[in-house]
Amino acid sequence: MTTNTASRTAASRALLNKVPEVTIWFWLIKILCTTVGESFADWINMQLGVGLVATAVIFTVVFAVVLGWQLRTRQYKPSAYWLTVVVVSVTGTLYTDILTDQLGVPLWLSTSVFTVALALVFGIWWAREHTLSIHSIVTLPREAFYWLAVLVTFALGTAAGDWTLELTGWSPGVSVLLPLALIAIIIACWRMGANPVLTFWLAYILTRPLGANLGDWLASPRVPDQGLGLGTLITSVIFLCAILATVLYLTLTKTDIIEGDQHSDRTATYHRPGREWPLVGVMTAATIAAGILLNWASAQPHTNAAAEGEGPTPAAANLHLTSEQAISHFPPADVAHFRTMVAGMSTDLAKGDQAALNDAVDAYEQAWDDDESKLKPLDGKAWDFIDSQNDALFSSVREAKDPSAEKQAVQAIQKTLG
Structure with a gap:
């Protein structure tokens, strides 16, 4: 009887988890959302003539409404969850743009500030809940910390991505390669046994500059080394339609919902506690190498992208x-x-x-x-x-x-x- 009750409780907690299982679909929609965040914010702000501050106010209100819907759900629902991600991607981008374009804050400073802010969010989250795993989003405080962290990662990714372009003069197409390479290293470390929570959040941050640069490459004018000339509206429509189609597929198939303790088995397949610190060293070395590359690129003869x-x-x-x-x-x-x-x-x-x-x-x-x-x-x-x-x-x-x-x-x- 006790065993059955415990099993039912565990199943209930898994059923009530408010975020999707991390599969290839998760990362696909995440990148689509980050691209929309970059292109859609620019289109509303500039093409429609709404203005930066007014657009930020509008999306802050929309974010509050959509987040309220997400928080009221009893379990993960693809439509509510991914709509919140789309809106928070636009909102986070706008906050960084206000700091840069409206207040004149240097990108290196906003990148540093958002890095510290994210560290504080994670620190307080850990001190209160003793876990940063997305498989444990089963209470309102944990979900609040989760969405706050997501918002800051979008703002941080926007600032870091723009700073990279400013430092190097790389075109958006070339600049996609750096976050892509770092994500590949993180995936390799995860498969070799690195801490799954750490690798998840590192990859989550890096998908922001990856998606933003991809959006810039698609929308930028068709000139040498710049972009495909699709424009911000067409780019936004293409990716919004792709998001809608993927969310509809997930809603019907429920392939990103793994009940019971299957996600625990899945994590144990790759996680090797004895390898955690050596692989942290590998990821740290990759970060240092990226910094050296950016410093070298900044010193090379170039103009802005x-x-x-x-x-x-x-x-x-x-x-x-x-x-x-x-x-x-x-x-x-x-x-x-x-x-x-x-x-x-x-x-x-x-x-x-x-x-x-x-x-x-x-x-x-x-x-x-x-x-x-x-x-x-x-x-x-x-x-x-x-x-x-x-x-x-x-x-x-x-x-x-x-x-x-x-x-x-x-x-x-x-x-x-x-």
């Missing part, structure tokens, strides 16, 4: 200067004037006002051309470098008219002008 291939000469296109190197020989008053004009473009982008952005770009180009005779003799290399970034901006606004490309081009010039 938005400006690649758009410079007036091959030398300018392959040149990379720091902000200090680019503006040190130009009069501070002139630099401040250009900086103010570019800040106005950033404001127009945040408001989604394309007409105002076009006017601002025209005024900026005229002012830059008027000062060429004065500035170029002072530092021809720096002038060519900034001019190549200006050409990328002019092309993105007048030809591509893609919000993602416009945003990257404006950010590149803002970084250069300090």
Whole structure:
């Protein structure tokens, strides 16, 4: 009798678990959701002209409503769960964009802040519940910690992904390879016996820059080394339809619901406690290697990803200067004037006002051309470098008219002008 009661209790707890089993379907939809978070946020903010802050407010309200629905469910339901993930992916992206575009917080700082915030969430979660496993999401506090961690991972992944592009000048297509390689290493470590909870959350964080860069690659203009030119709307529709089809499949087949203790058997198949720390060392070494790669790429001659291939000469296109190197020989008053004009473009982008952005770009180009005779003799290399970034901006606004490309081009010039 006691055994039967315990078995029924265990089965009941497994049945009430509020998140899906981690299968290939889980990771497929997660990547689809992260791509939607990047492209759909840009489309609503810029293409519809809603504006960054207003879009963030709207999605915060939507997130609260959808999360309320998810929290009220008694067990995992694919429709409620994955709708919450889609909305939180958009919301997390918008929060990072506000820090970067609206408040001017450097990406390295927002990445650091979100890293600390995620560590605090995990620390408090562990101190209270003594587990971070998603197989134990059977109480309201644990579910609250889970969704808070998910929100922070999306914000962190957005900041880290954008920072990578800023540091390296890689195009979105190339930048997909780094998180993909790191995820492959994590999967290999998991199969060799690494801690399943640790590997899950590391992979979960890395799928954010992977999906975001994939979305940028699909939506960015069809220019050399940039993207496929689908645009943010088409990209969002494609991935939303894919998510809907997959969720419908999971709802009908229930293949991501594993009842009883099957997930425990599944975890034990790969988990080897004696190998945990050596494999932590492997993943740490991979992280250090990625840092070295990023540092090396940052030091190589390049322009920002938005400006690649758009410079007036091959030398300018392959040149990379720091902000200090680019503006040190130009009069501070002139630099401040250009900086103010570019800040106005950033404001127009945040408001989604394309007409105002076009006017601002025209005024900026005229002012830059008027000062060429004065500035170029002072530092021809720096002038060519900034001019190549200006050409990328002019092309993105007048030809591509893609919000993602416009945003990257404006950010590149803002970084250069300090």
